[in-house]
Amino acid sequence: MSGRTGRPAAVGIVGASGMVGLAAVEQLRRLGVDDLRLGARRADLVRRAVDEVLGGRGEAHTVDATDPAALARFCSGCQVVLNCAGPTYLLGDTVGVAALAAGAHYVDVAGDDPVLESMTGRGLAGTDRAVVVSAGTLPGLSSLLPRWLAASGFTRPVGLTAHVGGIEPCSPVVATDMLLSMRTGGVAGAAFGEPLAAWRDGARRPRALRAAQNTVAPHFPGPVAITPFLSAETERLAWALGLRSVDWYNVHPGPAVRTELARMPGYAADPATDPAQVGVRLRRAADLDLHGRTPYYLMVFGLHGQSTGGHRTATLVLRAPSSYRLTGLVGALAARAVLAANVPPGLRAACDVLDPGEVVDEIRAAGPDLGVLHIDHTDHADHVEAGAPARTAAASQWPAAPALSDDAEEGVL
DSSP states (O other): OBSSOSSOEEEEEETTTSHHHHHHHHHHHHTTOOOEEEEESOHHHHHHHHHHHSTTOSEEEEOOTTOHHHHHHHHTTEEEEEEOBSOHHHHTTHHHHHHHHTTOEEEESSOHHHHHHHHHHTTOTTOSSEEEEOOBTTTBHHHHHHHHHHTTTOSEEEEEEEEEEEEOOOOHHHHHHHHHHHHOOOTTOOOSEEETOEEETTEEETTOSOOEEEEOOTTOOSOEEEEEEEEHHHHHHHHHHTOSEEEEEEEEOOHHHHHHHHHHHHHHHOTTOOHHHHHHHHHHHHHHHHTTSOOEEEEEEEEEEEETTEEEEEEEEEEESOHHHHHHHHHHHHHHHHHTTOSOSEEEEGGGTSOHHHHHHHHHHHOTTTOEEEEEEEEESSOOOOOOOOOOOOOSOOOOOOOOOOOOOBOOO
């Protein structure tokens, strides 16, 4: 432990030395949140984060998220605990339960439905603390940005098409989360989502779409592979906006990563698979795809529906050098909102408590090092009957993979 000790911390960050954790620390400092407590398994890395990111003005703690005693010590005295550690499907609600036991509020950049279900099963739904999960890029921005787009002049949004993905470094923890998400649902057995499914007229329609490789995706350079995937978060988004149709595609531009993703169902089906080794293979594949290329992450949302002038179509494009940095921002914004008592007690997803407009404003305020956001609108005076959005061509079949979780970096493996 180093820095200030014995004082209450506004926000304690678990996993503070990982790519997401460091980004969250940077954004909390930019947002004016002081009194930060940084925690990670490696003391040297967390001390370096305090010195280099916070200029020495913060606490550095050694904490393993799988060690109950160390986790309890870390959470004690924190007003808010922000979890940037993973793998999510291994840690589950461990950090959240420890935070609540210490009297702190809790924010998780991942978490998703399984964590909410698990905490509900423990009788924590009536907690007097605020618990916010899915405060990252995917899930998180994946629902916040379409909500903001729907509020930009639409009187009745009807159909959404999303293309999300990119080429960037990959943590082994990300691969572990992917593998475990294919093997594990929530406490009620609910899966994270369904490959190839789409949203049609108020319900999930299985196998409505096809995966493809060597195809094109809007605003993505060069040939890519696309994998349709309807997540639980996207289903809630469709209900919230009253959408008739949603086509969601995870986009994989790198051929080496595509090859590993195609093998994921086989890895998941084999109980002898070592998740750590799968993570190493995926990390190497990402490095191979990145060779000679600039990392990028794209979120492209196309929405159509009715406006006061007739029919409206709109496209939102967010291009970022890193999804990890975007996740750090959303996590920091959720922690700040909780710290400011702008989030009521209870268990909630970030998309239900954060103001989409404020999130967009903060993306723009953070500048191009975080991301560049662009939006186009087209209005047609004549009424056009709204139908399903245009499909992306699927030239050939490709094995489906689950949505890539870009939200946890600091691991326990």
